[in-house]
Amino acid sequence: MTLFVQQLINGLSLGGIYALIALGYTMVYGIIELINFAHGDVYTLGTFFSLAILTLLGVTGIVSGPMLIVVVAVAILGAMLLCGLTGVIIERLAYRRLRNAPKLAPLITAIGMSFILENLMQYWKGPSPIPFPQVIPNPSFAVGAVTVEAKQIMVILLAVVLMMVLQTFVRYSRLGKAMRATAQDKDAAQLMGIDINTTIALTFLIGSALAGAAGFVSGVYYGSTWFFNGFAAGLKAFTAAVLGGIGNIAGAMLGGFLIGLIEAMTTQFIGDQWSNVVVFSVLVLVLIFRPSGLLGESLPNKV
């Protein structure tokens, strides 16, 4: 039982990172039906940007006191901004021209974009894992026999808070409504006066910024990063988005946490080497019985 609860907490914090990345996949898919394979690499770029900002600030280890808040805020917001801009540039350069091309063209382009980013990052930081400073003091709390670390709480809280902010923005703000309208019908959205280029760019900005936030927390959480970080994480986050119902924000969050939990539980109770097998088996099973994902809507577009 103790082990179970312990893995529950580990799984949720792992899942928080997947969830943040999954939001970007689901938003981009929702609006232009593109599986943005470069998104996992934008997340890796988030760890690199965070690292660069920390280096600029002269942070190499744990920061304490009020400076901690400043450092964390600057690093997260900086990584979000830089990743957000990267996402916008990628969309502008690589995807926009292909918006009316057959679906396969942007998909292959996205895979190409992924390779480009990976190679650029390898050129930047080399092929080996790079240590990432701990930054936050990490006291752990013993709850019975279970240990909860401060950084685990940080990951979970950040993921939940950002998702709620995003959900509120998409549901109630003018631009959020424009995003949903564009996702549902681009022609009709334009007839409402919505500039769909701006709206799609905004979607990339937000999704990529969330990957930037995930980049910072994962750097702190794992204590290292490397250029190929985003491949596996991106694939799992994409799985999370599909599991939750692609295009659905709450679904991406749910999927992220579920995948984190499944991975943690499998590692504990079945064996590390089985975690991917179990994760993807669950995906296949869910899709057989609920093709639109756990929270996906299957409302017909045409009546």
Added chain:
Amino acid sequence: MALLEVTNLVARYGRITALSDVSLTVDEGEVVTLIGANGAGKTTTLRTISGLMRPASGTIRFDGRDITRVAPNEIVRAGIGHSPEGRRVFPRMTVRENLELGAYTRRAKDEIAADIERVLTIFPRLRERYAQKAGTMSGGEQQMLAIGRALMSRPRLLLLDEPSLGLSPKLVQTIFEVIRDISARGTTILLIEQNARQALAVASRGYVLEVGRIAHQGAAADLTASEVVRAAYLGGGA
């Protein structure tokens, strides 16, 4: 000066020419109808006017301004509302959200609320369905929403693409009454209809489109009386 002036419009889908030569005008306050068989280019004409489709050549002037290659979201701001073919309401949004999006170009909240109220008065059915997702509504209800939504931008010119398609005869009557009502309140209308008889009854003038070009044009009454038009579009010589 005409409010809308379309001159020698040519439009193509790939290698297929959809419009080979379309010229038409709509004056302020008029109801003009564009009739013709399926595939004649009626919808393409409207889509080109509202900017969803780029013409190969020709010009479109609205209120004296050349809007031929202006983006659709700017054309709405210029004052053209378009209720498109197939209704195209946002299926996963409520009636309310659809109407609010119709007013996307406007900022004054109280005026928008007043206009929503006006649309709900025109279509009481939409009031009953106000919080319902548009995709779960019947075709007729979606049609009302599509027209109401197009009105929310307060257009000077309203483009209506087959508003009566697939509706029950009773609902068709309602829609045509609404068109008269909208016109009476001062909105200029360009109406596409398969139901040519009804369309010519509400319109002051009409154009007959045949395979991408204007074949006939004239006062609605003259077109209704014309032998050629009667035979082809009004169900025989009766």
